[in-house]
Amino acid sequence: xxxxxxxxxxxxxxxxxxxxxxxxxxxxxxxxxxxxxxxxxxxxxxxxxxxxxxxxxxxxxxxxxxxxxxxxxxxxxxxxxxxxxxxxxxxxxxxxxxxxxxxxxxxxxxxxxxxxxxxxxxxxxxxxxxxxxxxxxxxxxxxxxxxxxxxxxxxxxxxxxxxxxxxxxxxxxxxxxxxxxxxxxxxxxxxxxxxxxxxxxxxxxxxxxxxxxxxxxxxxxxxxxxxxxxxxxxxxxxxxxxxxxxxxxxxxxxxxxxxxxxxxxxxxxxxxxxxxxxxxxxxxxxxxxxxxxxxxxxxxxxxxxxxxxxxxxxxxxxxxxxxxxxxxxxxxxxxxxxxxxxxxxxxxxxxxxxxxxxxxxxxxxxxxxxxxxxxxxxxxxxxxxxxxxxxxxxxxxxxxxxxxxxxxxxxxxxxxxxxxxxxxxxxxxxxxxxxxxxxxxxxxxxxxxxxxxxxxxxxxxxxxxxxxxxxxxxxxxxxxxxxxxxxxxxxxxxxxxxxxxxxxxxxxxxxxxxxxxxxxx
Amino acid sequence: xxxxxxxxxxxxxxxxxxxxxxxxxxxxxxxxxxxxxxxxxxxxxxxxxxxxxxxxxxxxxxxxxxxxxxxxxxxxxxxxxxxxxxxxxxxxxxxxxxxxxxxxxxxxxxxxxxxxx
Numbered sequence: 001x002x003x004x005x006x007x008x009x010x011x012x013x014x015x016x017x018x019x020x021x022x023x024x025x026x027x028x029x030x031x032x033x034x035x036x037x038x039x040x041x042x043x044x045x046x047x048x049x050x051x052x053x054x055x056x057x058x059x060x061x062x063x064x065x066x067x068x069x070x071x072x073x074x075x076x077x078x079x080x081x082x083x084x085x086x087x088x089x090x091x092x093x094x095x096x097x098x099x100x101x102x103x104x105x106x107x108x109x110x111x112x113x114x115x116x117x118x119x120x121x122x123x124x125x126x127x128x129x130x131x132x133x134x135x136x137x138x139x140x141x142x143x144x145x146x147x148x149x150x151x152x153x154x155x156x157x158x159x160x161x162x163x164x165x166x167x168x169x170x171x172x173x174x175x176x177x178x179x180x181x182x183x184x185x186x187x188x189x190x191x192x193x194x195x196x197x198x199x200x201x202x203x204x205x206x207x208x209x210x211x212x213x214x215x216x217x218x219x220x221x222x223x224x225x226x227x228x229x230x231x232x233x234x235x236x237x238x239x240x241x242x243x244x245x246x247x248x249x250x251x252x253x254x255x256x257x258x259x260x261x262x263x264x265x266x267x268x269x270x271x272x273x274x275x276x277x278x279x280x281x282x283x284x285x286x287x288x289x290x291x292x293x294x295x296x297x298x299x300x301x302x303x304x305x306x307x308x309x310x311x312x313x314x315x316x317x318x319x320x321x322x323x324x325x326x327x328x329x330x331x332x333x334x335x336x337x338x339x340x341x342x343x344x345x346x347x348x349x350x351x352x353x354x355x356x357x358x359x360x361x362x363x364x365x366x367x368x369x370x371x372x373x374x375x376x377x378x379x380x381x382x383x384x385x386x387x388x389x390x391x392x393x394x395x396x397x398x399x400x401x402x403x404x405x406x407x408x409x410x411x412x413x414x415x416x417x418x419x420x421x422x423x424x425x426x427x428x429x430x431x432x433x434x435x436x437x438x439x440x441x442x443x444x445x446x447x448x449x450x451x452x453x454x455x456x457x458x459x460x461x462x463x464x465x466x467x468x469x470x471x472x473x474x475x476x477x478x479x480x481x482x483x484x485x486x487x488x489x490x491x492x493x494x495x496x497x498x499x500x501x502x503x504x505x506x507x508x509x510x511x512x513x514x515x516x517x518x519x520x521x
Numbered sequence: 522x523x524x525x526x527x528x529x530x531x532x533x534x535x536x537x538x539x540x541x542x543x544x545x546x547x548x549x550x551x552x553x554x555x556x557x558x559x560x561x562x563x564x565x566x567x568x569x570x571x572x573x574x575x576x577x578x579x580x581x582x583x584x585x586x587x588x589x590x591x592x593x594x595x596x597x598x599x600x601x602x603x604x605x606x607x608x609x610x611x612x613x614x615x616x617x618x619x620x621x622x623x624x625x626x627x628x629x630x631x632x633x634x635x636x637x638x
Contacts, residue, residue: 029627036632251578262548266638275582278543286541289589296585345540365630370546373539 008388018383033383036364038174043386049170053179055135061237063087069099071137084424087238131241133164141169175362184263197246201230203298206250209261212237214428215501227303228512248272259337281431283346311433321491322440325477327352334359334404335422341370356397418446441494448473531615550633563587565613569606
């Protein structure tokens with residue numbers, strides 16, 4: 001598994017150990033990209049900061065909370081109405097953004113008074129919201145404002161409110177991953193165990209590392225509820241602040257994104273003895289195995305199997321319709337952290353695409369171990385890539401599509417490679433059985449967009465064909481398919497609704513009475 | 522069974538675990554040792570029809586991964602049915618040694634020895 005030095009990075013030789021090509025017969029013990037290190041000076045990284053990781057990824061999906069940044073207003077860029085972690089309380093956490101608006105004079109004279117004034121103003125402006133998280137930024141960390149003391153003072157003056165302080169300034173780690181770590185540890189130290197929940201089931205879980213992107217968490221909650229499982233808290237998508245204070249009472253931590261939230265599961269295991277079960281919510285087979293494992297743990301495997309059978313029967317013919325049309329298409333799987341391993345094997349197996357490259361912006365070496373293991377031979381794995389390396393990789397690999405964030409995604413478009421937003425999705429949710437079909441549909445729509453076909457022609461030099469007229473996706477995708485597949489009555493395109501989340505919110509679930517206990521005679 | 526055949530079969534099982542499982546990649550060496558031993562021992566016990574401890578929460582968590590792994594192995598590798606229990610034990614010990622090497626002793630992951638989570 002040779003290390004790979006991009007031509008564009010020859011002037012930054014340290015970059016060589018951040019990329020490998022998975023070779024024939026080679027293993028993880030032969031080569032592994034370095035990871036979670038400070039970005040090398042001179043390489044223009046695509047990473048976020050530790051404040052971003054703490055607030056924008058993990059903190060803010062909590063739905064019933066005022067999320068206050070103690071710093072310049074610019075730190076809240078990329079929050080207001082741009083994130084897609086929705087919630088069932090009218091997206092309160094997305095609709096309003098708060099910052100103390102620190103300026104130069106506060107750097108000189110301190111900003112604790114300003115912070116206190118902002119906290120009180122915000123609680124008064126939203127009298128129904130009694131919970132707040134305050135996020136430290138580089139500016140407030142460097143001047144040494146004691147945010148915890150101010151929060152404590154306000155909690156004493158305003159009975160009924162509760163405040164969580166997250167000290168994760170932007171410089172607090174090599175990437176956003178440093179912020180994930182800090183907020184995990186801060187939450188368990190400050191808040192877990194401070195609320196006693198009402199237990200309503202014999203089967204109680206925390207659903208951890210799930211951020212409800214376009215409704216992912218609500219899809220999974222639906223499965224758990226159909227199994228009669230009480231989801232005590234969701235860390236943190238669509239999660240409630242007080243529910244998350246009660247995490248210590250769950251019987252099992254079901255962990256989705258280990259990159260961002262394994263820390264709290266590990267600490268819950270050490271402190272409360274709650275086991276951690278890592279699952280994959282993406283892909284029919286991985287999801288089925290995941291539901292089955294949760295069912296097995298509680299002795300209710302039959303309930304999981306019933307859901308798996310029903311959902312597979314409903315959605316598999318639609319997944320297979322897309323698989324026939326996506327077979328062999330080359331994908332660069334370039335997400336932030338966990339999706340390279342959640343998706344790498346599942347999209348290859350279940351959608352027929354070839355993953356020619358994986359990268360991670362903020363993953364650790366453990367994520368690369370998982371991602372490389374799940375790729376086929378020949379895949380190029382890159383840690384913390386820069387824009388030029390991304391371009392060089394696309395020129396070398398000639399992918400049909402890339403899955404990445406919106407910034408590198410726009411770069412890909414410029415060289416006429418379609419992209420899907422791996423972080424926030426296009427037409428999600430993508431989790432769950434139906435969600436996986438929606439993902440396949442988005443891939444299909446991107447690859448076979450007639451608009452993209454037109455973009456391959458350069459009107460300044462290419463001959464523009466005049467004998468071809470109107471094109472549709474089907475004309476493009478079905479051109480080389482056999483008649484048997486094209487006219488198959490077993491396969492069909494996606495037939496679900498535009499919005500699949502609203503109905504879940506009003507759904508009622510069966511009662512599963514507890515098994516009768518034999519009384520002692 | 523020849524040594525080469527045993528090696529080939531272990532390689533197939535390793536590939537299955539690497540492609541479909543996550544439990545082998547916990548973040549620290551001591552975690553991985555515990556995970557590999559817990560799950561692969563129980564998988565061996567299931568395949569050899571031996572009793573399996575699954576009463577404590579931790580054991581139960583290993584057990585669910587072991588049940589799914591044993592089912593997956595049986596489904597994908599019909600040659601398992603032709604092996605007797607003594608051979609399965611040798612196979613599973615070889616598998617554990619290989620997984621331990623790839624994820625712990627031979628791993629290039631520099632975070633495995635970090636003292637805290």
